Amino acid sequence: MLWQLLAAQPEIALFASLAIGYLIGSVKIGPIQLGGVCGTLIVALILGQSGARISPDLKNIAFALFIFALGFTGGPQFFANIGRGWRYGILSIVEMVVVIGLVLGAVAMFKLDQGTAAGLLAGAATESAVVGTASEAIGRLGLSAADTARLQANIVTAYSVSYLFGLVTIVLFTSQFAPLLLRVNLREESERLWRKLGGDGALAEGQSLAAPPLVGREVKVIGAAGQTIGELEARYGHNISVQRVTRSRSVIRAQPAVVLKPGDRILIGGRREAVVQAIPAIGEEVFGADVADAYADKLDVMLTHRGVHGLTVAQVRERASPADARGVFISAVTRLDSTIPALPGTELHRGDVLTLVGAREDVARGAAKLGYVVRATQKTDFVFLGLGVLVGIALGRLSARMGGIDVTLGTGGGCLLAGLLFGWIRSRYPLIGSLPSAAAQILKDFGLCTFIAAVGLSAGADAVRLIREYGVALPVAGVVITLGPALVSLFVGRFLLKLEVPMLLGAIAGQQCSTPAISALVGVTGNSTPVIGYTITYALSNVLLPLMGPLIVGLAGKFG
Incomplete structure (x- = not known):
């Protein structure tokens, strides 16, 4: 009876997948938490046995909105970190090259098809967006409808299996095993780095400074x-x-x-x-009531001044004229969706949101020198949003032939690049293109999970077959493909680039786009120093890895 109801009204299966999936994803066992996307996929694979199917048009629209919002919010940080964030950017390049190499090795060893290879890449790299870009690429191979559906189903199943093992691997590696390999006490290193950056001490989870800065x-x-x-x-x-x-x-x-x-x-x-x-x-x-009418204003400012990029908080104050710097202080720095410590030694990047504190005229003057004020708004510029998605769809139709392989961006890759461009335009011309952070977040969360639920429901019938076919090969491959780039990055970052250990481990979590890993790291270190490295590689990998979806589909077809 329930199966018949789900098949007749697939919207019930969709929202059940979202609700139950996010409930499962919120359960935390030690430092491990699956998250809503993986939880939604697991539930959708189960409910997909009922025959419930979501319209492909809804799936495509949801993915286009997700990937555009992803690029839009990351655009300013992505372009800011291409040049001066090169040391951390190398780690994102390491991630892509090593992952591609290991996946192709698994293709040759286990004779994986293109869908399974793409799913293995998405899961081991814990980058859900690859599922969408690879699915589009398979849809353009010109195969029969049955073969296309089978390969797209294999993406989802391989992703779900390898994601589980990849997630556990990267969390344990960054927070436990890597410090042992480097023979360092991670908490002591983080406290030392915190003091080096100008901090007074370390904060544990749930703590705040009793003596504010x-x-x-x-x-x-x-x-x-x-x-x-x-x-x-x-x-x-x-x-x-x-x-x-x-x-x-x-x-x-x-x-x-x-x-x-x-x-x-x-x-x-x-x-x-x-x-x-x-x-x-x-x-x-002196103590009295004379200061009861004195107030300090707070103002959020998007940093766009080119000359400030790469300077520390202390250097910005030193280089500013006394008239410009007087009475204005940076109390917080927000990069992407993460708050990093606003210490004197903290480096600032274009695209950061700086919280300025001081008298009203002082913070207004500081904002004018640093960038533009981020005004609280609930309105979305749908002209800008609609135009951006249209440009993305147009870009997605472009194709090129590389080494005998046809590579097409597709709607996913096109909308990602359009999002990057339109996000950068918004950062330079703040009077246009309003997309509040809350609105962008709902586009990302709901868009991705709707897409994942839709492909999970359609793949449900093939999931058991694929797991039986490859057995333990997929979990083992997921662990190896996750560990490979992490180990290489650990060596390159520590011994060649000479990065501080807490920032390096945060960068490894970021190149893997793993929020659970950075959460576990912050809990182990006791302060936010790993987040500084995390935000740079996360911004880069979050853009570069989805573009690998069509590439791995093309390469797997040649190596398989």
Whole structure:
């Protein structure tokens, strides 16, 4: 009865796959968590035994929206990291070359078909988008409908099996085995790196700083009498700023030329260590209600200034003129969907979102020098979105012949490139192309999982056959293909590129596009230093790996 209902109304099977799949994916066993995509696929493979099928048109639309949103959100970071992020970018190249080589080795050894090879690549690299680009490539091979459906089903089954083993492998490798191979204490290394970058200590999961890095205090002037405000701020490297001066109950505008007098009450703000150091030299801290009407503004700014790319937070302050830097501080840095520590030694990249803190006029001035203000909005520019997807579909029709292999981007590859381009345009011209982060996230999540559920339902009948045919070969191949690039990257990153261990391990998790791996790493290290390396390789691999889908389909046809 249930099977008949699902076959008659496949939309029930679709939403059941999403709901139950995300429930399964949310279960966490130690550091391992499957995630909603893999959970959805497992449930869809089971429900697919009922014969429920989703329209191919819906599947294609869902994938186009997902892949465009993926490129759109990653565009600024991708282009920013192509040049100056070359050391980490090498690891993404290592990932692609080694994975392709190992998959082709598995094709020759086990006589894998093109669908199984592509699924093995997607699962071992834990990159779900490859399922879509490879499925499109198989659809263009000119095979019969039955053969096309069989190969596309093999992609999904091979992906689901190898993903499970690849996920466990990369999580355990980055958080447990790699530190043993390098003979380092990962937590101690992370604490050392945190201090090197200018941090005061390490944070465990769920913790926050009891002593925040940015503070404000009211001080009665004694020792600093006779100094100008500009001289006082310069004395502490402009890491403090005088926000207000109260003299004989009159408020004086805090200009650099103002000379402080004994008994003045000044409101200072800035980095905690500088404020603590400055108070005894200025006078004595006072407590009262005079600062109750003083506020600090927060402003999110997309960094677009070319000259700031690659500089640390401390270098940005040092190179700015006192008039530009005065009274504005960077309290947080968001890169892609991750928050990285805004320490003095943290490198900034174009496309980062910087949270500026200070007086309203100060943060507005800082925003104008660094980039553009990210305004909170709930409106999506559907003209920009629709045009972007159309351009992607047009690009997807382009094809080229490489070494006797026809390579076509397809809708997936075309929409990915269009998303990159339109995301970059948005970062340069912020008045057009609004796509709020929440809207982009729902496009990515719902688009990908709808696509995965649709292909999982259609592949359900063939899943058992493929698993019986290859047995333990797929799980073993998944582990080897995951470990291969991770081990090579560990050697290259540590001994050739001389990367810091926490950042290197974060970069290995990023080249694998593995969110569970970076989550486990942050838990082991006790701070966010691995995220700095993770964001760079994640941005690059998230774009480059999906483009490998059509390539592996073509190569597997030659080597199989």
